[in-house]
Amino acid sequence: MEENQKTALVTGASRGIGRAIALKLASVGYTVAVNYAGSHDAAAAVKNEIESSGGKAILLQGDVSKPEDVDRIFKKIKEEFGALDVLVNNAGINRDSLLIRMKEENWDDVISTDLKSDFLTIKAAAMMMMRKKKGSIINISSVVGVTGNAGQANYAAAKAGVIGLTKACAKELAPRHIRVNAVAPGFIETAMTDGIPEKLRDAMIASIPLGRMGQPEDVAKAVCFLASEEASYITGQVLVVDGGMVM
Numbered sequence: 001m002e003e004n005q006k007t008a009l010v011t012g013a014s015r016g017i018g019r020a021i022a023l024k025l026a027s028v029g030y031t032v033a034v035n036y037a038g039s040h041d042a043a044a045a046v047k048n049e050i051e052s053s054g055g056k057a058i059l060l061q062g063d064v065s066k067p068e069d070v071d072r073i074f075k076k077i078k079e080e081f082g083a084l085d086v087l088v089n090n091a092g093i094n095r096d097s098l099l100i101r102m103k104e105e106n107w108d109d110v111i112s113t114d115l116k117s118d119f120l121t122i123k124a125a126a127m128m129m130m131r132k133k134k135g136s137i138i139n140i141s142s143v144v145g146v147t148g149n150a151g152q153a154n155y156a157a158a159k160a161g162v163i164g165l166t167k168a169c170a171k172e173l174a175p176r177h178i179r180v181n182a183v184a185p186g187f188i189e190t191a192m193t194d195g196i197p198e199k200l201r202d203a204m205i206a207s208i209p210l211g212r213m214g215q216p217e218d219v220a221k222a223v224c225f226l227a228s229e230e231a232s233y234i235t236g237q238v239l240v241v242d243g244g245m246v247m
């Protein structure tokens, strides 16, 4: 790999917001590691899309909630890239239900996939970035982590945790010139929001000042900005991308 080649890892990049982030970073010159847990064909399609537009990508399967998978992912990053400039923690799931009906397993799965994963990957990435004294980490939170939401106690707790983790890591890593920020999307059109009943969907859109659901590309543009030198004096922040839903 060339010395001046910029590299990025995007977790959960097989579809939705992660896919849009991977494509956007590749379009501005990053070699992108496209991570996924189970959706191999979809992730391979993202890699192909990047390559057919003249970009560079590798596929990295791994469940980012599992320490052994994260170790394997970062060994591969070291072998293939030598260094990592940008980490985007995007992988996430939801397992919604009212608190009184929430199964402990649904609490644990969401906390592991949406919060613990970020701890594992940031720890591994920081080791690499500290050597280079440079790096940018962007964690995908949610407006729900700021406001809370009935039926999403597990998800809201994980996404609020992501904000706390972002700020603590930003303070710890700033002396090494590693910036850590969060992006908090609002209501974005992806597989995660596909199942929302039409009536609720319409009510949510009516509560968005910009009058539409967000697209994955809206989030990708914000992530790309935070990754770039244009954001070189920004760390520990939460950039809300929600069409004005929460302000």
Ligand code: NAP
Residues within 6 Å of the ligand: 011, 012, 013, 014, 015, 016, 017, 018, 035, 036, 037, 038, 039, 040, 062, 063, 064, 065, 090, 091, 092, 093, 113, 114, 140, 141, 142, 143, 184, 185, 186, 187, 188, 189, 190, 191, 192, 193
């Ligand atoms: P999505 O369409 O369901 O995509 C989720 C992605 O995460 C998939 O690529 C999935 O890949 C991957 N993934 C899930 N578990 C994983 C694991 N353990 N290890 C590695 N990859 C894993 O979701 P999305 O809407 O694009 O959401 C992306 C992020 O934005 C999430 O963190 C979500 O919480 C956040 N967000 C979304 C919205 C929204 O309105 N859509 C709003 C706020 C925040 P596999 O299929 O291979 O598992």
